[in-house]
Amino acid sequence: MTWRRWLGALALLGGLATPALGDRLLSTMSNDEIEITSSFDGEKMTFFGSIAPDAGAEQKFVDGPFQVIVVVLGPTADRTARQMTHNFGIWLNTDQVTFRKFPSYFHVLASDRLADITDITTLTTQFILPESHTLVPNNAGWWKTAVFGRQLVRLMTEQGLFGVNESGVNFLSDNTYSARLTLPSNAPPGPYIALTYVFKDGAIIARKSEGFAVRKLGFERFLALASVQQPLLYGVVCVILALFTGWLGGVLFKR
Amino acid sequence: MQIYLPIAEMSVNLFFLVGIGAAVGFLSGLFGVGGGFLLTPLLIFSGVPTSVAVASVTGQVVAASTSGALSHYRRGGIDMHLAMYLVLSGIIGAFGGVATFDLLRDAGQLDLVIAVGFLVLLGFIGVLMLIESTRALLKRRSGIVVRERLPNQHNWIHGLPMRVRFKKSKLYISVLPVLIIGLFIGFVGSLLGIGGGFIMVPALVYLLRVPGNVVIGTSLLQVVAMMAATTILHAVQSQSVDIMLAFSLMVGGVAGAQFGASAGKQLRGDQLRGLLALLVLAVAIRFGLTLVLAPADAFSMVVSGTGAGS
Numbered sequence: 001m002t003w004r005r006w007l008g009a010l011a012l013l014g015g016l017a018t019p020a021l022g023d024r025l026l027s028t029m030s031n032d033e034i035e036i037t038s039s040f041d042g043e044k045m046t047f048f049g050s051i052a053p054d055a056g057a058e059q060k061f062v063d064g065p066f067q068v069i070v071v072v073l074g075p076t077a078d079r080t081a082r083q084m085t086h087n088f089g090i091w092l093n094t095d096q097v098t099f100r101k102f103p104s105y106f107h108v109l110a111s112d113r114l115a116d117i118t119d120i121t122t123l124t125t126q127f128i129l130p131e132s133h134t135l136v137p138n139n140a141g142w143w144k145t146a147v148f149g150r151q152l153v154r155l156m157t158e159q160g161l162f163g164v165n166e167s168g169v170n171f172l173s174d175n176t177y178s179a180r181l182t183l184p185s186n187a188p189p190g191p192y193i194a195l196t197y198v199f200k201d202g203a204i205i206a207r208k209s210e211g212f213a214v215r216k217l218g219f220e221r222f223l224a225l226a227s228v229q230q231p232l233l234y235g236v237v238c239v240i241l242a243l244f245t246g247w248l249g250g251v252l253f254k255r
Numbered sequence: 256m257q258i259y260l261p262i263a264e265m266s267v268n269l270f271f272l273v274g275i276g277a278a279v280g281f282l283s284g285l286f287g288v289g290g291g292f293l294l295t296p297l298l299i300f301s302g303v304p305t306s307v308a309v310a311s312v313t314g315q316v317v318a319a320s321t322s323g324a325l326s327h328y329r330r331g332g333i334d335m336h337l338a339m340y341l342v343l344s345g346i347i348g349a350f351g352g353v354a355t356f357d358l359l360r361d362a363g364q365l366d367l368v369i370a371v372g373f374l375v376l377l378g379f380i381g382v383l384m385l386i387e388s389t390r391a392l393l394k395r396r397s398g399i400v401v402r403e404r405l406p407n408q409h410n411w412i413h414g415l416p417m418r419v420r421f422k423k424s425k426l427y428i429s430v431l432p433v434l435i436i437g438l439f440i441g442f443v444g445s446l447l448g449i450g451g452g453f454i455m456v457p458a459l460v461y462l463l464r465v466p467g468n469v470v471i472g473t474s475l476l477q478v479v480a481m482m483a484a485t486t487i488l489h490a491v492q493s494q495s496v497d498i499m500l501a502f503s504l505m506v507g508g509v510a511g512a513q514f515g516a517s518a519g520k521q522l523r524g525d526q527l528r529g530l531l532a533l534l535v536l537a538v539a540i541r542f543g544l545t546l547v548l549a550p551a552d553a554f555s556m557v558v559s560g561t562g563a564g565s
Contacts, residue, residue: 036259037259039256039257039258039259040259040266041257041266042266077558077559078558078559079556079557079558079559080363080556080557080559081554081555081556082363082554082555082557083553083554084550084553084554084555085553086549089547090546090547091545091546091547091548091549091550091553092367093363093364093366093367093555096363098559104558148554151554152554152556154554155552155554155555155556156556185257185259185265185266186264186265186266188264189264216261220259220261221261223261223262223498223499224261224262227261227262227490227494227498228494231490231491231492231494232487232490232491234490234496234498235486235487235488235489235490235491236487237498238314238486238487238490238496238498238501239314239317239483239486239487241314241318241498241501241502241505242314242315242317242318242321242483242486242501242505243317243318243321243479243483245318245321245502245505245506245509246317246318246319246320246321246322246325246479246505246509247321247325249318249321249322249509249510249512249513250321250322250323250325250326250509253322253510253513
């Protein structure tokens with residue numbers, strides 16, 4: 001059965017190369033920059049869009065029903081999942097698998113149950129399912145990769161960095177939708193991509209990607225940069241600050 | 256009020272940070288210790304990444320020990336000659352400690368070694384202190400006058416070669432044990448994020464027979480200098496010093512220490528030592544439990560690289 005699936009996926013990919021199926025997606029979002037300041041405690045974002053006939057198409061209306069999936073993908077980093085086992089009476093990390101270029105943030109918003117929108121092959125090959133990011137070749141071997149990958153997705157989900165919300169996209173009319181996402185306070189800074197897919201009868205008929213940035217601003221940005229670019233100076237400033245605070249405390253309280 | 260920590264990349268309640276800083280500062284003022292051995296575990300248990308907690312607390316320990324060291328200096332309670340030997344060997348030890356810290360972090364065993372280190376060190380010191388203070392309490396209760404150990408009572412350590420005269424401490428001893436103590440505390444302190452005052456003071460008193468009037472001052476100066484060097488080393492090598500975290504803890508700690516110091520005057524020395532021993536043992540047991548009890552989650556994850564290269 002597998003080869004058939006792969007053929008299906010190939011056909012699908014071929015289809016994607018020519019998405020001009022008569023409809024297009026017009027979309028926008030509430031912020032294209034999220035600023036992390038000292039009081040940063042997460043941020044709400046809204047994605048809007050509408051499905052319209054292609055420019056110059058004869059058809060003046062679109063024919064639904066449509067389903068929309070918005071995938072928000074954060075910056076990637078190498079991430080290691082570790083397992084503790086019980087040895088000689090104590091618990092210690094004994095095994096680990098490193099996933100290269102793993103997303104630090106991944107949320108899926110959908111207008112319906114993912115399984116009802118399209119088939120598992122599309123969800124996997126388009127990297128819509130969180131687990132699909134762990135299914136890349138890894139020198140740890142497929143079994144360990146699968147086990148640790150599942151655990152990694154679970155850990156990321158528990159921290160609110162991964163998630164699937166199957167009622168995250170609401171249709172305002174037959175062809176306009178809005179999707180709301182709350183970026184948590186631990187959202188990693190960096191470039192983000194919001195990928196919007198429009199499905200009809202299980203096939204992608206339109207897609208669009210938009211970028212936005214989560215970045216440290218002002219003093220926080222300055223500190224984070226200084227700690228990396230001028231580590232010696234940063235350390236010295238830290239020590240001077242500590243000595244000064246300690247001295248000031250002694251003076252203020254007349255110890 | 257939430258505050259964003261730029262290095263830990265997490266948002267924490269500012270009052271919580273200042274609060275634990277003040278609480279630990281109070282205890283450190285009360286017992287005359289730096290407080291790193293309480294603060295580092297508290298931060299780890301409240302979710303701050305271990306590496307950031309250890310590196311940032313070193314900065315806080317500098318602040319917590321500065322005012323004490325200054326006041327001892329004004330009173331002439333520091334043996335500068337002895338402190339110099341301790342500081343130099345301590346900084347060398349800190350180089351080793353920070354390098355080991357980095358190796359362990361990359362190998363995924365940092366948390367294990369820190370837990371074992373705290374367990375062994377605090378368990379050992381805690382038991383010793385508890386025995387000593389219980390004896391003192393019992394003796395006092397039975398009415399026997401406890402005779403102070405005389406500084407001229409020598410032990411085998413005083414027979415080692417390479418002797419140096421420390422005028423202020425009225426000692427003529429080998430520098431080898433001094434350097435070894437400095438090295439050890441520098442290594443352990445930078446690895447565990449503690450000042451090591453609670454190891455230094457007993458080592459100076461019981462091993463080297465340093466007289467009581469210069470012990471605390473010399474130990475505090477050593478902690479300030481060694482932890483300052485360690486903070487810089489951590490900033491350069493592991494880049495995990497969070498200045499916002501350290502500063503929040505400092506503010507609470509410096510204020511709390513003043514109240515602790517005045518509260519400490521209400522209690523007798525042996526009672527204080529007994530209480531400190533119990534506190535030290537409690538932290539040791541807490542670390543011991545994390546090692547033997549099944550973890551809530553056998554799996555953990557960590558960012559191991561930026562993903563930019565290779």
